[in-house]
Structures are given as structure tokens and as C-alpha cells.
Amino acid sequence: MEMTVQLTIDCADPQRMVTFWAEALGYVPEPPPGGHATWRSYWAAVGVPEAELPAGAGDVPESIIDPTGRGPRVWFQQVPEPKAAKNRWHFDLKVGGGRDVPLDVRTQRVEATVERLVKAGATVLRIKDEPDTGLYATAMQDPEGNEFDVV
Numbered sequence: 001m002e003m004t005v006q007l008t009i010d011c012a013d014p015q016r017m018v019t020f021w022a023e024a025l026g027y028v029p030e031p032p033p034g035g036h037a038t039w040r041s042y043w044a045a046v047g048v049p050e051a052e053l054p055a056g057a058g059d060v061p062e063s064i065i066d067p068t069g070r071g072p073r074v075w076f077q078q079v080p081e082p083k084a085a086k087n088r089w090h091f092d093l094k095v096g097g098g099r100d101v102p103l104d105v106r107t108q109r110v111e112a113t114v115e116r117l118v119k120a121g122a123t124v125l126r127i128k129d130e131p132d133t134g135l136y137a138t139a140m141q142d143p144e145g146n147e148f149d150v151v
Contacts, residue, residue, distance in 0.1 A: 009075070009077065038058055096109050
């Protein structure tokens with residue numbers, strides 16, 4: 001039996017999250033299937049009741065995909081309630097190259113990625129700079145407050 005993985009993230013503004021996380025992960029917005037102009041028109045064509053679709057749902061992409069096909073699909077599901085606590089999952093964006101790469105090179109890679117993601121809407125929570133243990137990482141938040149690390 002074949003299995004695929006989708007990560008579903010509850011959020012207030014799917015389009016904002018699509019834009020940010022596509023940039024962060026190197027993903028692309030997922031186009032609607034079967035020649036449909038929008039996901040909403042696709043959902044209507046496959047019988048999703050209009051009552052299940054909030055205003056604006058599916059008018060723009062609400063999911064992102066890995067253009068290489070290796071990573072999971074990520075769907076940003078609009079929900080009415082705000083984020084209430086620290087998330088119990090997070091992405092680790094491993095950009096440094098691992099411990100075989102010199103710490104100064106890893107640090108430069110992390111700092112460059114952090115700078116790019118701050119421009120895209122993220123905020124820095126804290127920097128973990130522990131040269132004695134060979135660690136350099138930055139804890140961040142996406143535009144809706146979900147935490148993630150750049151390592």
C-alpha cells in the first residue's frame with residue numbers, strides 16, 4: 001500500500017503562510033489539479049459542499065509542495081481560533097551542512113538564512129551560540145508565531 005505524508009498547519013491566513021513557508025523551505029505553491037483555475041473550482045467539481053468552504057477558501061493556493069517531490073505536502077488550513085500556546089512540533093531548517101562543516105561556515109549559512117527569513121516575515125527568538133559544543137542555531141517564529149529553528 002502506498003502512503004504519502006501531508007503536514008497540516010492550522011492558521012489564520014493561509015496565503016501569508018504559503019508565501020512565507022514556500023520561501024523558507026524552497027517549496028512552491030501547489031497548483032490546482034486537472035486544469036482547474038482554482039482549488040475552489042476543483043473542490044466544487046469533486047463535490048465538496050459549499051457550506052464546508054469558508055469565504056475565499058481555495059481562491060489562492062493554500063498548500064505548498066517540494067518541487068523535487070521528496071518532501072511532504074504542507075497544507076495551511078484556515079481556522080477561526082488564534083494560536084494559543086507554544087507549538088509542540090517545529091521545523092528544523094538544516095542549512096549549516098552538519099558537523100563535518102567548520103563551525104564558522106555553518107554560522108555564516110545560518111545567519112544568511114535567518115536574514116532572508118526575517119525579510120520574509122519571521123522574527124528571531126534567540127540565538128544559540130555554543131562554540132564549545134560546536135552549536136550555532138537560531139530559534140525563530142513564522143508570521144503567525146509558530147516556532148522553528150535554523151541550524
